[in-house]
Amino acid sequence: MEKYIEFQNITKVFPGQKALDNVSFSVREGEIHALLGENGAGKSTLLNILHGMFPATEGKVFIEGKEVKFKSALDAIDFGIAKVHQEINVIPELTVAQNMMLGGEPRKGVLLDKKKMEQETQALLDKLGCDFRADEKVGGLSAGKKQMIQIAKALYMNAKVISFDEPTSSLSNAEVKTLFGIIRDLKKQGITILYISHKMDEIFEICDRASILRDGCYITTLDLKETTEEVLVQNMVGRDVSMFAQRLKPSCADKNTTVLKVEHLSGPAGFDDISFELHKGEILGFFGLVGAMRTEVMRAIFGADPTYGGEVYYKGEALPHNRTPHTVVEKGIGLVSENRKEEGFVKNFDNADNIALASLKKYMKGFFVNRKMKEENSVKVGETVGLTPNDPEFLTMSLSGGNAQKVILAKWLSTDADILIMDEPTKGIDIGAKAEIYKLMEDIVASGKSIIMVSSEMTEVVGMSDRMLIMREGKLVGELEREEFEEERIITYAVGGSQS
Amino acid sequence: GCGSKEAAPAETTTTETTEATDDAAAKEEAPAAEETAATTEVVKYNDIKDELGGIPAAAKDMKFNIGFCGKAFENEFWRMEKEGSEAAAKALQELGLDVTVTAQAASGESDVQGQETVMKAMSNGDYDAIMVAPISDSNLTAAIEAAQEKGIPMSYCNDKDANVDLPSVVADHKDTAELAAKWIAEKIGEEGQVAVVQGLPTAEAARLRTDCFVDYMTANYPNIEVVAQQNADWDRTKAKDVATTILKANPDVKAIYANNDTMAMGVLEAVKELNLLGKVLVVGTDGTTEALESIKAGELSATINDFPYYQSQVVVEMLVRTLAGQEVPKYIYSPHAVVDADNCNQSNEEILGWTGFTLAE
Amino acid sequence: MKKLLKNNFREVSVIIAIAIMFVIFGALNSVYLQPTNIIDILDQATIYGLMGLGIMLPIITGGIDISVGSVLAMSGCIVAKLAVAGVNPILCMIVGLLVGFAAGGVNGLLISKMKLQPFIATMGTQSAFRGLAYIITEGYPVLGVPDSYRGILNLKLVGDIRISVLVFLIWAVIIYVLLKKTRLGTYIYAVGGNVEAARLSGVRVELVTTLAYAIGMLGTALAGLVQIAKLGTGDPTTGNGWEMNAIAAAAIGGTSMAGGRGNPWGTVLGAILFSGLKVGLVVMNVNTYWQYVATGLVIIVAAYVEIFQSMIASKKKKKA
Amino acid sequence: MKKLLKNNFREVSVIIAIAIMFVIFGALNSVYLQPTNIIDILDQATIYGLMGLGIMLPIITGGIDISVGSVLAMSGCIVAKLAVAGVNPILCMIVGLLVGFAAGGVNGLLISKMKLQPFIATMGTQSAFRGLAYIITEGYPVLGVPDSYRGILNLKLVGDIRISVLVFLIWAVIIYVLLKKTRLGTYIYAVGGNVEAARLSGVRVELVTTLAYAIGMLGTALAGLVQIAKLGTGDPTTGNGWEMNAIAAAAIGGTSMAGGRGNPWGTVLGAILFSGLKVGLVVMNVNTYWQYVATGLVIIVAAYVEIFQSMIASKKKKKA
Numbered sequence A: 001m002e003k004y005i006e007f008q009n010i011t012k013v014f015p016g017q018k019a020l021d022n023v024s025f026s027v028r029e030g031e032i033h034a035l036l037g038e039n040g041a042g043k044s045t046l047l048n049i050l051h052g053m054f055p056a057t058e059g060k061v062f063i064e065g066k067e068v069k070f071k072s073a074l075d076a077i078d079f080g081i082a083k084v085h086q087e088i089n090v091i092p093e094l095t096v097a098q099n100m101m102l103g104g105e106p107r108k109g110v111l112l113d114k115k116k117m118e119q120e121t122q123a124l125l126d127k128l129g130c131d132f133r134a135d136e137k138v139g140g141l142s143a144g145k146k147q148m149i150q151i152a153k154a155l156y157m158n159a160k161v162i163s164f165d166e167p168t169s170s171l172s173n174a175e176v177k178t179l180f181g182i183i184r185d186l187k188k189q190g191i192t193i194l195y196i197s198h199k200m201d202e203i204f205e206i207c208d209r210a211s212i213l214r215d216g217c218y219i220t221t222l223d224l225k226e227t228t229e230e231v232l233v234q235n236m237v238g239r240d241v242s243m244f245a246q247r248l249k250p251s252c253a254d255k256n257t258t259v260l261k262v263e264h265l266s267g268p269a270g271f272d273d274i275s276f277e278l279h280k281g282e283i284l285g286f287f288g289l290v291g292a293m294r295t296e297v298m299r300a301i302f303g304a305d306p307t308y309g310g311e312v313y314y315k316g317e318a319l320p321h322n323r324t325p326h327t328v329v330e331k332g333i334g335l336v337s338e339n340r341k342e343e344g345f346v347k348n349f350d351n352a353d354n355i356a357l358a359s360l361k362k363y364m365k366g367f368f369v370n371r372k373m374k375e376e377n378s379v380k381v382g383e384t385v386g387l388t389p390n391d392p393e394f395l396t397m398s399l400s401g402g403n404a405q406k407v408i409l410a411k412w413l414s415t416d417a418d419i420l421i422m423d424e425p426t427k428g429i430d431i432g433a434k435a436e437i438y439k440l441m442e443d444i445v446a447s448g449k450s451i452i453m454v455s456s457e458m459t460e461v462v463g464m465s466d467r468m469l470i471m472r473e474g475k476l477v478g479e480l481e482r483e484e485f486e487e488e489r490i491i492t493y494a495v496g497g498s499q500s
Numbered sequence B: 001g002c003g004s005k006e007a008a009p010a011e012t013t014t015t016e017t018t019e020a021t022d023d024a025a026a027k028e029e030a031p032a033a034e035e036t037a038a039t040t041e042v043v044k045y046n047d048i049k050d051e052l053g054g055i056p057a058a059a060k061d062m063k064f065n066i067g068f069c070g071k072a073f074e075n076e077f078w079r080m081e082k083e084g085s086e087a088a089a090k091a092l093q094e095l096g097l098d099v100t101v102t103a104q105a106a107s108g109e110s111d112v113q114g115q116e117t118v119m120k121a122m123s124n125g126d127y128d129a130i131m132v133a134p135i136s137d138s139n140l141t142a143a144i145e146a147a148q149e150k151g152i153p154m155s156y157c158n159d160k161d162a163n164v165d166l167p168s169v170v171a172d173h174k175d176t177a178e179l180a181a182k183w184i185a186e187k188i189g190e191e192g193q194v195a196v197v198q199g200l201p202t203a204e205a206a207r208l209r210t211d212c213f214v215d216y217m218t219a220n221y222p223n224i225e226v227v228a229q230q231n232a233d234w235d236r237t238k239a240k241d242v243a244t245t246i247l248k249a250n251p252d253v254k255a256i257y258a259n260n261d262t263m264a265m266g267v268l269e270a271v272k273e274l275n276l277l278g279k280v281l282v283v284g285t286d287g288t289t290e291a292l293e294s295i296k297a298g299e300l301s302a303t304i305n306d307f308p309y310y311q312s313q314v315v316v317e318m319l320v321r322t323l324a325g326q327e328v329p330k331y332i333y334s335p336h337a338v339v340d341a342d343n344c345n346q347s348n349e350e351i352l353g354w355t356g357f358t359l360a361e
Numbered sequence C, D: 001m002k003k004l005l006k007n008n009f010r011e012v013s014v015i016i017a018i019a020i021m022f023v024i025f026g027a028l029n030s031v032y033l034q035p036t037n038i039i040d041i042l043d044q045a046t047i048y049g050l051m052g053l054g055i056m057l058p059i060i061t062g063g064i065d066i067s068v069g070s071v072l073a074m075s076g077c078i079v080a081k082l083a084v085a086g087v088n089p090i091l092c093m094i095v096g097l098l099v100g101f102a103a104g105g106v107n108g109l110l111i112s113k114m115k116l117q118p119f120i121a122t123m124g125t126q127s128a129f130r131g132l133a134y135i136i137t138e139g140y141p142v143l144g145v146p147d148s149y150r151g152i153l154n155l156k157l158v159g160d161i162r163i164s165v166l167v168f169l170i171w172a173v174i175i176y177v178l179l180k181k182t183r184l185g186t187y188i189y190a191v192g193g194n195v196e197a198a199r200l201s202g203v204r205v206e207l208v209t210t211l212a213y214a215i216g217m218l219g220t221a222l223a224g225l226v227q228i229a230k231l232g233t234g235d236p237t238t239g240n241g242w243e244m245n246a247i248a249a250a251a252i253g254g255t256s257m258a259g260g261r262g263n264p265w266g267t268v269l270g271a272i273l274f275s276g277l278k279v280g281l282v283v284m285n286v287n288t289y290w291q292y293v294a295t296g297l298v299i300i301v302a303a304y305v306e307i308f309q310s311m312i313a314s315k316k317k318k319k320a
């Protein structure tokens, strides 16, 4: 069917913000249709309207030629369309199986069929190559794993249409590969798929066509077989941008000055005997599969989690074992955390307050915090990370996913931290802004500061790092200098194939 | 010790029973000494009734608009106070006087600020006199002082504020407790174990009734032991639970005294359930309908009836007399009596010897 | 076994706290450990326990229900009135439960449909239901509930154990099954754990919330039925401030005030801890004033046992 | 202006509710609008208002402090004892504030350091502090606070407006400045809004939490000072259950029970709404039982005004 899903003149106005402006296009039955655009372009908003999360201000949606007006997520699910949401939304106190089946639990009479729940969940988890169990509590799982649960949940619904809103932003290559296998399977079964991503290689790998939004307006729909990345990006951004993660300036790493030294660090999450050094002016990449425990190591260094043993030296000075994020931040280390919604920003705070939170001392006038200085800083730093809308009074909670991420980057850029630990820093950020952020990282190291970049995006670690450490199952398994970066070799370390 | 403000005036009337507590009472009274120093003695209503004679004839040409700031009319005791005050107004009207009583109260006995609101509103309104029953020792201090500044004559009804000295018609909690103690002691042959179920210590009545009961027992009946003294917050359910535990832990308890009738009924349930009815005496306080019915039915042993219905009538009477220019005693104990199986079928008027009001010629 | 321990930290800690309490009171006064005394403790845990189970459901959804004390009084008085009027006892009970369910439903609707803050909404109905209880009874206790009614719930089963204790435990089982074995239960946890995630998964959040308040209030209505049987009187002033005791039973039992977490057995144990404590203090004839201090300290210590225990457990893990 | 309206929905709604109340009660009984009556309303809002401001800080951090009523009594009794003993009034007040600060600090430490649930921890200290108040006074009120003390806080400023009303408003200003203009204030909101995000941003969560409880309790201690002046008596039984009124003032004023949100002016207005309502019902001489019903309905309606108003506002925007 040519017009399986049709958007007709969709407009969506939020208080103080027009997110979509008269958008019309259609999706074919059984295709994988990409939705592209910069952060804040309106992609998530459009899918949210399709899935009944909120109504459009104006316009209509047709599926199979019939107008649909879903009043809630439940309506959409009942109709047979499922969605993987952009933000991780799980219930920490429930088990994996309960989270996955939520809303569609199998029953025996009035009681839940627990056995069936766990079996079916486990089967799906196995199919997705997940190594956690169906009866585990979700609360303790990493962001990547939670993302896999969300994907599994959508697959479980047996829907006719599945939307993926940046499904791979917490995943590494191995999981992405499995996921793509599954998406192709779904396509074979005739299921229609909508796919949002900022990763161009993914788009070209699995999508058939792509519709592009810019500033809430529909631009065009392109057949991906007949187009190039440059054209796509041109349409998205309206100008030329460098789309590659690459160093534009020479490395500034000073191998002789160690700013951070970690020795034999081990912690309750399961990582063990981690030792490494970070040099002045260096971008140190950390690569590994989901579950490699890079996040946990960083949190332990930062004092966010307790450790069992090991030392951390900051510029030669040992940090106390019972350090807290406060003491570490005071020393001059910052951590851009992976999970922006749960750990990144305060929900009732606007951009100015969130951006100022880690550097509040800077905006003091005598005894009092000066709101104006906060706002000025917010606008200035917001600019450098490409925040839209760059409005200090905008609630961070209401920003698009990518823009919320930019707020968190802005928060740490506002501090004068000498060492920035960035855990998946470009998660959900569009290519235009990514290039800006890469440039920014180079500026930071050029000013004599250092960066640890934890990333699951191969191109990013390879492109940006001066040196790379690879983790697997809580252990450091490899160290590569920039000249040794080879995809094959990195993957081998990460998955633990034959060691060379 | 038992005492507080009640004890000081009591010295002069009931000397023979207060010896045990005088010292303690005197110490506690120290800060308020100036206030009580000038006081005359407390008299019993029944003792002065005849002396006072009829209500002065001058009252005929006057208008009496009396406000009654009560505690909480959810509580039957206070409803009886309210109804009594209204009945007094009616009785006086029948005598040809122009008397109206408007009663208002807080919402609930913990609503101390609500009562202050009521008192303030009354002192802002055009009342000729106000009768007031403060919830706590001091929640109305400011409001009463405000009314005093306006020069409104006032009288306490059943409860007093600890800071402001006003004419009062109160139940003698000490005497109440002692009546209960005496009654119990006699019934159990002046020996054995007894227990007390106390009200929320928030209320002076709870503290005085409990402490005076215990003090009186120790002072007068060396063979009676108060083995338990436990709080049940004026609550029926809690009283039943506490009594059950007490009775099981002390199987020899012969009588339980409860600080009010609601708790007494809870205690009674515990006694009935343990098949101890008749073996363990239960004595309450207040004289609620429920308690009186229960005594008639042969279940509750006794209650010390404070006759709230008549207490408020006495207050109204005294205010009317005062407004009409008559000199009346400042501190009056309202009548109370033990009601038990012997006299429960008599009417309240009979028990009290209540004769109503008369007008002087 | 280990898993059982790990998943039920809170219950285990409360059991430990109860055990410590029994040892101490038992050592001080042997009466405390006598079977009849222990039966009393259970008996006296019934009402707060039922109310605790009742208030637990709203708390798990992330809310609170302050009005339980008033509903206890209101539904109790209605039941007492009917029973005194000679209505069939079973019918009285059914009406009492329906009143509770409806009152809880009103709270639920105010919160889910009208989007009021749970605290404010139920504070409003607390006052309103209390007023209704007074209006129904004109402020007088409803006396003389017949033995035909009282006998049903006071029936002694084995030895001195009353049927009301059984009702309490059965209700705990029902709530347990509801929470852990049915869809509604999962949804109640889901709404409290992350309301957004629940909504996105197609959970009818408003319906679930309303049902949680309504079913929760059934527990309170049951407590009302038991109370009427216990006292033979419907008292419109009863239950004032008891929401605190109910919340305390639930909270000591591991229900998180932030929502998303709570277990009926924890609440049952919490209620038993409290009634055991009160009975112990009475048996010892501890001075009222010191009882306050002792109660406060016990609450804090009992709550800390869990924290302490989980600390030890995580240290053990380290060595392993 | 528009922005002011947008950012202060809750305060505006409470003002609307207060205005409606004044119009209705004023129309029904002209006494209500007389200056003396209005001064009384303010006067009576003082204590709940101070306590509401006090309890607001813990609530903003995502916690609760149930022990305020007990601390009111405890610190009040200590102050009264000292004043009666002839200690300099100002010194008495300072001691009272210190006692409050320390009591709040204990709560804060139990919650932040010992990781107890706020509800349980403060429920424990509620009982313990109450017991201490009784023990200090042996259960009897502390009578005869000298006029040298009372005069200070009862001083009439303009007309009949007492200095204590001014203390209330000044404390609101201080809390406002603290919350909106200082680092600590920002951190208090941050801890309540997302404790993990705050911690990872280098906020000393434990310190901030402890200070929020301690400073909050200063408000309660102030209420205690005012009460002693007002009544001339230190009453160990006072404040029982008042945490509910304090919470209500804060909640009606827009403090979210979930933490992260709350404004001192909202609380001030909430306290005024409550005392205005009380006074109104009394002035109208509404039947006690119906007063309960009316109070409940007003609470619900007042809370709904905001929801309704924000609905209208968002509709207007749609059209614009």
Ligand SMILES: Nc1ncnc2c1ncn2[C@@H]1O[C@H](COP(=O)(O)OP(=O)(O)OP(=O)(O)O)[C@@H](O)[C@H]1O
Residues within 6 Å of the ligand: A014, A015, A017, A018, A019, A037, A038, A039, A040, A041, A042, A043, A044, A045, A046, A086, A388, A389, A398, A399, A400, A401, A402, A403, A428, A430
């Ligand atoms: N609840 C809301 N209130 C106000 N504005 C909102 C709200 N939700 C979204 N917006 C705004 O709508 C615009 C579109 O947001 P949307 O989430 O659709 O962007 P997106 O294309 O998904 O971006 P991203 O790639 O960053 O996820 C943004 O400018 C955002 O700030």
Ligand SMILES: Nc1ncnc2c1ncn2[C@@H]1O[C@H](COP(=O)(O)OP(=O)(O)OP(=O)(O)O)[C@@H](O)[C@H]1O
Residues within 6 Å of the ligand: A139, A140, A141, A142, A143, A144, A145, A170, A269, A270, A288, A289, A290, A291, A292, A293, A294, A295, A296, A338, A456
């Ligand atoms: N609080 C916790 N309690 C128990 N286990 C935990 C906890 N946090 C994390 N884990 C476990 O630690 C392991 C490693 O975590 P994680 O997957 O975050 O590492 P990672 O390398 O950062 O991976 P990712 O790329 O997903 O961030 C996982 O197996 C996870 O389940």
Ligand SMILES: [Mg+2]
Residues within 6 Å of the ligand: A043, A044, A045, A086, A165, A400, A401, A402
């Ligand atoms: Mg998006």
Ligand SMILES: [Mg+2]
Residues within 6 Å of the ligand: A142, A143, A294, A295, A296, A338, A423
């Ligand atoms: Mg990670």
